[in-house]
Amino acid sequence: MPPKKVVKEEKIPLGRPGNNLKSGIVGLANVGKSTLFQAITKCSLGNPANFPYATIDPEESRVIVPDDRYDWLCEHYNPKSRVPAHLTIYDIAGLTRGASTGAGLGNAFLSHIRAVDAIFQVVRCFDDAEIIHVEGDVDPVRDLEIISEELRIKDIEFTEKALEALGKQTRRGGQSLEMKKLKEEEATVGKILALLKDGKDIRHQHWTPKEVEVINPLFLLTAKPVVYLTNLSERDYLRQKNKHLPKVVEWIKTNSPGEPILPISIALEERLSRIETEAEVEEECKKIGGKSALPKCVTTMRKALDLGCFFTTGTDEVRQWTIRNGTKAPQAAGVIHGDFEKTFIQAIVYNFNLLKELKTEAEIKAQGKIMTKGKDYVVEDGDIVLIKAGAAKA
Incomplete structure (x- = not known):
């Protein structure tokens, strides 16, 4: 008999099934988050400052999603109105060790992360004596450990509260369908808590559709997809070499398998964002032998959020609509x-x-x-x- 065909089990995406999903830029203080936000959104919202907590309220902006198909359709129809797809991006205040227990901007910071659907995690891999590091020196693996641990500690707190609330309801006992459902929820939340305490992130596990229904309303920080951005000096980015990168790649492979890592030079992006015209940007990129990483950041995040699009077309309007795949x-x-x-x-x-x-x-x-x-x-x-x-x- 021929061998049975193995059907690969599709992993069910966590998070809201909405179409207007949001991404937050997250990282320790002074790693380049606000400068990245201003470059990626072509905004100048406040000044990025060389001290922790320069960003206190999350800034929000919508970024056009680069798509050759949309450009082709606009050229083909030459419509009166053109509406591309957007990605909403938040700049979130810098995290510090102990944020989960209220240090720095602590709880405000973590509640802002709860409100987004996915995370751009910026990791500092450049040395610059002029820009202070909140931990004293540049060590991206330590920074990754701090963020990972802080998010997990906060999730443990959320999960313990949820488990306590469910426990109060299930202690009433009974055999009703509602009670059966509550006990199943309690078992799932207990499983989540055990995994978190074991140092595991929720997004890396396989969950059943019923479990996903329990996980999503908890808005867990470790359930959100992550795109890692390694912030390099312009020199390192252009020559594609950096002493910290191999350790960062190794850490992500071990702790966040399969999640994208994009090298970026936020200093270069900021410099390019100040150039007036697209033609001049192209000329500068040709001169330095490199290009902006921002379009790839946006398209990679859309993929991480499991977003696709469809078009409505005509001479009146070409519009790109965002949907979850x-x-x-x-x-x-x-x-x-x-x-x-x-x-x-x-x-x-x-x-x-x-x-x-x-x-x-x-x-x-x-x-x-x-x-x-x-x-x-x-x-x-x-x-x-x-x-x-x-x-x-x-």
Whole structure:
């Protein structure tokens, strides 16, 4: 008999299934977070200062997602209105050792992380006597350990409170379905607590759909996907060498397997962000033999959040809509307008790649390749969609 085909079990993504997901820039004080935020958002919100806690309230901005498909569609249709996809980014105050017990900005900082869906973790890998390090010297592995431990300690506190609250309810006893559900929740929260106390992060474990339903409302810090940004000097970034990097890579492989690590020079990004025109930026990048890492930061974070997109197109407007991968047509319609989800009839669909290949919608129609899809259709990344919906009830 032929061997049984092994079906790879898909890991269920944690977090909100929403389409307007947020990323926070996190790290110890003075590692370059606010400077990165200003470069990535082309904003100048306050001055990055050379002392801890220069950022107290999280600054927020929306960043355009770079996408060649969107650019091609705008060129193809030359629409009156162009609306690209965005990623919302927060600059969060610097963390310090002991934040979980209230040190520095402590609890305020950690509550700001709870409000985001994913984390850009900035790790300082550059030496500069002019920029103080909150721990006294540059040691990125120690910094990674501090952040990892602080987030886990705070999660233990959240989980213990949740377990205590569930315990009060289950002690009442009884055989009702509600009580059975509460006991299952209590068992899951107990399992979470044991893993955290064992030094494990929640996002690295495999969870059942029922367990995910219990985890998501806890807003655990270690459940959020992480993209690691190693902040190098401009010289190290351009020559792609740094004495700290091998140890950082090793730590991430061991403690956060599979999570992306992107080298970046925030000093270079800040310098490029001050150049007036895109042509001058391109010229400068050619001169130094390097390029900005910011577009890759944004696209990597979208991937970490499991986000895709679909397009609505025409001469009036080309718009890119953000959805979580796996979203069905009625929910995708709801991203355009809440009423469309309720009154969804069908979706007329073809993929961007087909349009690029055949050049016109007329040619796609002529070849019979435009699809009419119902409520069970899962919208694919890059689909061009026309939604048909009924009139909303008054």
